[in-house]
Amino acid sequence: MGSTVSTPNSSVVSTKSSESKEDTPKLMKPAPPPKPAPETQQSQGPKDLMISYSHADTPFMKKLREKLEENGISVWVDIAGLQAGVDFLNKIGQAIIDSKLFISIVSSASVKSKYCKDELALAYISSSSIFPIALEKQDSLYPLMDTGMKLQLASYRWSNFVDEDQFEESFSELLAMLKSELKQRAEDDESKSNTSDSPDKKKVFKRSMSRKNIYRKAANYNQSFEANETEIMPDKFWKDRFSKDHVEWNKFVDALTKTFAFQMKKLFSDPEEEKWLMDVLFREMEVGDDNILQYDIYESFCLVDDELQALWKRIEDQARESYAMKEVFDMDSSVRVEAIENLAKYRSAAVIQALHDLLTDPDANVRAVAAISLARTEANDDQSLNKLLRTLMDKDRLVREAGCLALGHLHAEQAVKKLLHMWRNDVISHVREAAAVALQQIGGVEVEQAMHVTKVLADEIRQLTEDNP
Secondary structure, three states: OEEEEOOOOOOOEEEEOOOOHHHOOOOOOOOOOOOOOOHHHOOOOOOOEEEEOOHHHHHHHHHHHHHHHHOOOOEEEOOOOOOOOHHHHHHHHHHHHHOOEEEEEEOOOHHHOHHHHHHHHHHHHOOOEEEEEEOOOHHHHHHHOOHHHHHHHOOOOOEEOOOHHHHHHHHHHHHHHHHHHHHHHHHHHHHHHHOOOOOOOOOOOOHHHHHHHHHHHHHOOOOOOOOOOOOOOHHHHHHOOOOOOEEEHHHHHHHHHHHOHHHHHHHOOOHHHHHHHHHHHHHHOOOOOOOEEEHHHHHHHOEEOOEEOOHHHHHHHHHHHHHHHHHHHOOOOOOHHHHHHHHHHOOOHHHHHHHHHHOOOOOHHHHHHHHHHHHHOOOOOHHHHHHHHHHOOOOOHHHHHHHHHHHHHOOOHHHHHHHHHHHHHOOOHHHHHHHHHHHHHHOOHHHHHHHHHHHHHHHHHHHHHHHOO
């Protein structure tokens, strides 16, 4: 049997158990201590790069890791086969977020691994630069992928390591890309530090910036699996099909699904996933209760950094981000809450907007986690606070409770009246308690007076009840 040990300067590593002391002759010298784990196994501190892989591909991973570190790139890799639990959530989740680059070793084993899928989704939304490495032909791997992997990997340039005899040549090409990206990130970091805003300045998160980030990330290494008709521009798509500056949503969906039937079928094997995409677009294109899509909003959706993008590519980019966020925020995800909480350090427009979207997710658990995570980003702009205020009217008590705590954490004074109402009237005691905690965190004269009056009235009512049994 193997045991698991952890050292201050190494990641968790598996070792074979030694003989017990009782079985060791008294005069025998004690066995020398095990050699310290090599530098490549260290998990403390951020690394340049993380490798995600199936343990069926361990020999290749070790060879790749060794070559990377020989060339000056620090690597974090799970060498102990951590499973779901504290170690996985804390160590792997943190490593993904801390690493600048992310290598996904793609094989018929890894595309079936829940952990590899979760790691990829978190890397995508954490703004890591993703480098897929194919150990088998892409045409054979693609049909094995679920929708999430198809979306997240389709837009990146793959490195081909199918032929073992061509390893050195393939590695040289990969190394050049990795070093170029590290250099670019260092320059970006320096530029940000030189032009950083005052820490007192209130941040405003705009959807346009989020779209820009999505597009740039996908466009850096864009390489489609095959040529297809995805270059239709939004204005041409609309003018060829509709005569007015607005259209019924159902008619738009019908035209969209017919035009991009091949792409839809390629991405979505389950009709429910196609319906999910239409729901995302309904929200992103801001279709109202009248179910009418306006051209100017449709066009705005397709703008990235003031440039109009091809319609399908824009839809695919949105699906990619929304699907990644949904996978990571799914309560069944193996990187779940602990890893998600670490996203707060980025406070990026993409993450903020994705959290806004998840506050309306059909899954109540996702809505609750999104509310808490949004608060941890310290996003106290009006849009974020208004989104959180709506959670106080949610039918699910856990979401209402999370919304109260989130608003309290952000000291949202505009939430005081609604929180007072919930503290007095919500039918669930845990929600009332959460509202009370939030009010205490916000504080202020209005809160003190209202809570005092409410308590006095409650005491009077209680006294009357006791006097008149």
